[in-house]
Amino acid sequence: MAEGARFTVALDGPAASGKGTLGRALAQACGFAHLDTGLLYRAVGARAAAGEDPVAAARSLVPEDLSRADLRSAAAGQAASRVAALEEVRAALLAFQRDFARRPGGAVLDGRDIGTVVCPGAEVKLFVTASDAVRSRRRWLELRAHQPDLTQVEVLEDLRARDARDRERAAAPLRPAPDAMLLDTSDLTIEAAIARALSAVEAARR
Numbered sequence: 660m661a662e663g664a665r666f667t668v669a670l671d672g673p674a675a676s677g678k679g680t681l682g683r684a685l686a687q688a689c690g691f692a693h694l695d696t697g698l699l700y701r702a703v704g705a706r707a708a709a710g711e712d713p714v715a716a717a718r719s720l721v722p723e724d725l726s727r728a729d730l731r732s733a734a735a736g737q738a739a740s741r742v743a744a745l746e747e748v749r750a751a752l753l754a755f756q757r758d759f760a761r762r763p764g765g766a767v768l769d770g771r772d773i774g775t776v777v778c779p780g781a782e783v784k785l786f787v788t789a790s791d792a793v794r795s796r797r798r799w800l801e802l803r804a805h806q807p808d809l810t811q812v813e814v815l816e817d818l819r820a821r822d823a824r825d826r827e828r829a830a831a832p833l834r835p836a837p838d839a840m841l842l843d844t845s846d847l848t849i850e851a852a853i854a855r856a857l858s859a860v861e862a863a864r865r
């Protein structure tokens with residue numbers, strides 16, 4: 660790939676399927692920039708939970724909103740998926756995501772609608788999945804250091820509620836783009852999943 664050329668990788672999939680892990684690894688391996696688009700919705704959700712109108716929050720998002728300490732919690736994920744169902748919130752966040760995707764040197768974006776709405780022309784589209792049991796276990800292992808009372812069943816219910824809301828909404832629902840490659844990571848180590856994703860990117864760059 661010529662230096663400065665544009666190349667976009669779109670990673671979509673349900674909660675805790677491994678999109679962020681793959682996004683960071685691909686960006687590092689390929690020298691691309693990475694955007695976790697879920698963080699934008701989490702930041703809007705957090706401001707809405709504090710009483711602000713979600714559309715106004717989405718239209719006035721600032722970088723400091725993305726570094727709030729509580730954005731990774733399950734509650735922030737639920738708040739994000741509620742505001743993410745609003746068409747006007749999604750519209751307010753679209754231009755930023757598209758500008759990021761077009762930056763020279765390549766970009767990886769992970770989310771729910773990257774391959775279908777944000778970057779339908781992305782050179783590589785992966786739809787990342789894993790079974791509910793595997794995803795809830797991975798997320799529970801991640802959260803339990805800070806939330807020792809959390810059970811795996813609670814995490815499973817949280818993920819399922821969020822996925823259902825994301826799949827059933829009218830605005831940019833979670834679904835694979837018709838030309839996305841499916842990557843089921845249920846039986847893959849992190850290293851093996853990264854290797855599969857990287858080979859898809861390398862094939863498209865040749």
Ligand SMILES: Nc1ncnc2c1ncn2[C@@H]1O[C@H](COP(=O)(O)OP(=O)(O)OP(=O)(O)O)[C@@H](O)[C@H]1O
Nearest residue numbers: 674675676677678679680797801844847848849852
């Ligand atoms: N193949 C894998 N094997 C084992 N653990 C994994 C694998 N992929 C990701 N994980 C772990 O699973 C958890 C969820 O992964 P990650 O945060 O990348 O998912 P995500 O799809 O970005 O989640 P979200 O949509 O909620 O942001 C993390 O703790 C990560 O380290």
Ligand SMILES: Nc1ccn([C@@H]2O[C@H](COP(=O)(O)O)[C@@H](O)[C@H]2O)c(=O)n1
Nearest residue numbers: 696697698700739740743770771772821
């Ligand atoms: N492109 C996207 C990204 C995220 N969302 C919504 O935000 C929630 C949190 O996302 P995480 O990736 O951080 O888990 C998610 O459940 C979606 O509701 C979205 O709609 N579109």
